[in-house]
Amino acid sequence: MKVAWLHDAGNADGTKGGAELTMDEFREAAPKGLEFDPDGGTVVIGNCVTISPEIIGQLEGKRVFRYHHDLARMESPALRTWLNDNAEHIFTSPLHRERYGVSWDHGERDCHIIPPALKLDRFRQNREDRRKSRRNGTVTIGSWQNPGKGGFLLSGWLARNEQTADCYGHGPFSPQGPHIKHFGGYDHADLPAILHSYETFAFLPTAVEPFGRCAVEAWAAGCQMVINDLIGARHFMEEDPDALDTAAADFWEVIGG
Numbered sequence: 092m093k094v095a096w097l098h099d100a101g102n103a104d105g106t107k108g109g110a111e112l113t114m115d116e117f118r119e120a121a122p123k124g125l126e127f128d129p130d131g132g133t134v135v136i137g138n139c140v141t142i143s144p145e146i147i148g149q150l151e152g153k154r155v156f157r158y159h160h161d162l163a164r165m166e167s168p169a170l171r172t173w174l175n176d177n178a179e180h181i182f183t184s185p186l187h188r189e190r191y192g193v194s195w196d197h198g199e200r201d202c203h204i205i206p207p208a209l210k211l212d213r214f215r216q217n218r219e220d221r222r223k224s225r226r227n228g229t230v231t232i233g234s235w236q237n238p239g240k241g242g243f244l245l246s247g248w249l250a251r252n253e254q255t256a257d258c259y260g261h262g263p264f265s266p267q268g269p270h271i272k273h274f275g276g277y278d279h280a281d282l283p284a285i286l287h288s289y290e291t292f293a294f295l296p297t298a299v300e301p302f303g304r305c306a307v308e309a310w311a312a313g314c315q316m317v318i319n320d321l322i323g324a325r326h327f328m329e330e331d332p333d334a335l336d337t338a339a340a341d342f343w344e345v346i347g348g
Contacts, residue, residue: 092347093128094121095153097146098137108234109304110138110160112279113207117158120208120339122347133346136174144169156181156346158205161301162191181205181345184323187301206327207302208339214283214311229254229317230289232282232305235262239298242266248295248317256293259285286312293317300324307335 098114107115114137118127134155136142144167157178163171174180175193181203182188188204216224229249233240242264249256249270258265259277277285282305286292292309295318300306303322310316310328318325327335334341 092124092133093126093131094346095129095131095134096127097134097139097142099139099141109207109302112304113137113160114158116208116210117339117342120343122343125343125347135346136178139167139170140165142170143167144173146170147173150177155179158342159183159187159191159301162187162299179203179345181342183207183302184326186299186321186323186326190299190301203345205341205345206307206324206335206338207304208342209304209307209311209335211308211311211335214286214308216287216313220287224287226288226290226314228289229256229291229293230259230286230309230314231256231266231293232259232277232285232309233262233265233294234260235265237262237298238264239296240264241294241296241298244295244297245293246270248293257289282308283312286314289314291315291317294322295319296321311335 096118098110132153134150134153135158136155137158138160147170155174155178157174158181160183179201182191183206185204188202231245235242243266246266246268250268255270255272257272257274259274261276265273286309292306292314294303294306298321300322303324306316306318306322307324307328
């Protein structure tokens with residue numbers, strides 16, 4: 092089986108966001124014998140803000156899968172429309188699927204729900220590590236690039252509850268005020284150790300977070316969770332945690348099916 096693999100590159104500074112990390116993780120989990128080939132008859136498309144609608148001609152006649160990472164509001168309208176009409180769609184959560192805003196008449200086969208293939212074992216502590224760990228305080232982590240991340244809501248929650256929090260991540264809409272201590276950016280490889288040092292993880296977006304990668308990683312790390320219903324991953328944490336561990340296998344079963 093030959094698969095063409097298309098998605099936006101990472102940030103201009105060379106770092107990768109959640110969408111890029113997710114695509115890398117799915118690719119690393121590809122079954123043996125599968126070949127990645129730009130001319131493959133099966134096409135997987137992730138985020139595609141930088142992909143020209145001229146590619147549509149090359150997609151015609153192929154089986155195309157669209158793995159959604161967000162609500163696709165920044166993409167070419169022509170490409171988005173073509174994908175809506177012709178691709179099989181994979182969303183990260185039931186909330187994500189609901190809020191995307193398009194109804195398909197092609198049947199359930201053309202619309203799947205599969206969370207990102209997170210490497211959660213990196214975040215889970217064994218019994219001995221849990222016994223030795225000293226957790227305290229509250230942490231919040233995010234890419235604070237838009238007001239929908241809820242920085243101001245979190246600031247208010249901390250003030251009302253007379254709590255403080257350490258904040259990781261950059262962006263103009265990070266929580267502010269005397270209840271917040273900023274630590275700036277972080278290396279994703281260091282995230283398990285960061286989360287293991289805190290008792291509570293707090294994240295209160297005001298716009299839909301289709302999945303919420305950091306929330307799931309904090310949950311796996313054993314943090315107490317202060318989150319709201321706008322985080323799509325809440326479904327898996329509370330109702331279907333096993334799906335988080337089978338995501339890679341489920342993804343490739345759909346692609347190869």
